[in-house]
Structures are given as C-alpha cells and as structure tokens.
Ligand code: 5GP
C-alpha cells in the first residue's frame with residue numbers, strides 16, 4: 001500500500017524526482033538532500049510502512065541484503081574509509097519521516113560527524129534484570 005501525502009511514497013514510486021542510485025521492484029535508493037557525509041543515501045521501500053515494527057520480515061531481510069550491496073559499491077566508488085547503517089524508529093529515536101528508511105552513510109577520516117551515543121553505566125544486577133525482562 002502507498003500512503004497519500006507521504007513524501008517518501010512519492011519519491012520511492014517516482015512521482016517526485018530524486019537522485020536515484022538504485023531501483024528495483026521493491027526499493028529505490030536515493031541521495032539524502034541534507035547529507036551527513038558525501039554520498040549519504042536512503043533505502044526506501046516502494047510500499048509504505050511507518051517503521052521497522054510494521055515492516056514484513058521478508059522485506060526486512062531484503063533491506064539488509066541491499067544495504068550490504070550498496071555499502072560495498074559506495075565504499076569502493078567514493079573511496080570511503082568506513083560506513084554506518086542507521087535506521088531510526090519513532091520520534092524519540094530521531095525518526096522525522098514516518099516511512100521506513102535505512103540510512104547509508106559513507107564515512108571519511110575527519111568528516112567531522114559523530115554518529116553514536118554517550119556510554120552509560122550499568123550494574124550486573126541491572127543487566128540481569130533487563131535480560132530477564134526481554135527473554136522471559
Ligand atoms: P530520519 O531522521 O527520519 O531517520 O531521516 C530522514 C532523512 O530524510 C533525513 O536525513 C533527511 O535529510 C531526509 N529527507 C527528508 N526529506 C527529504 C526529501 O524530500 N528528499 C531527500 N532526498 N531526502 C529527504
């Protein structure tokens with residue numbers, strides 16, 4: 001299903017033009033308009049899913065396969081020094097466009113970006129409690 005008024009549905013299905021790096025039956029890969037680094041791109045499914053929770057498992061598997069292919073090609077062609085895959089779900093996690101997408105971010109020495117988090121602290125008891133909560 002496509003969602004009316006969803007900008008990524010329109011881009012993914014070619015109604016709004018984009019700098020497309022790859023297109024197949026299920027996905028379009030486009031260059032991000034506010035790139036974190038040179039070559040920052042997005043994998044967009046052509047169907048609308050708000051986020052990872054809604055994404056069917058087989059589509060999720062295809063996304064990862066495509067991300068791997070794109071990372072290899074982009075790293076070689078752009079002579080990147082590393083690569084981040086980033087995928088945000090929900091406003092709290094930094095998602096601003098509510099159509100599932102995977103960020104492909106080539107990294108370069110001294111690109112000035114910081115993609116990460118502040119390391120926290122945790123006790124063994126807390127780790128055990130969290131583990132139980134998730135697995136039991
Ligand atoms: P999010 O924060 O939701 O994970 O990422 C949304 C991304 O989409 C951002 O990196 C933003 O720059 C990009 N973006 C938003 N609107 C457009 C657009 O119209 N075209 C393109 N190519 N990228 C967009």
Ligand code: ZN
Nearest residue numbers: 006009048099
């Ligand atoms: Zn959409």
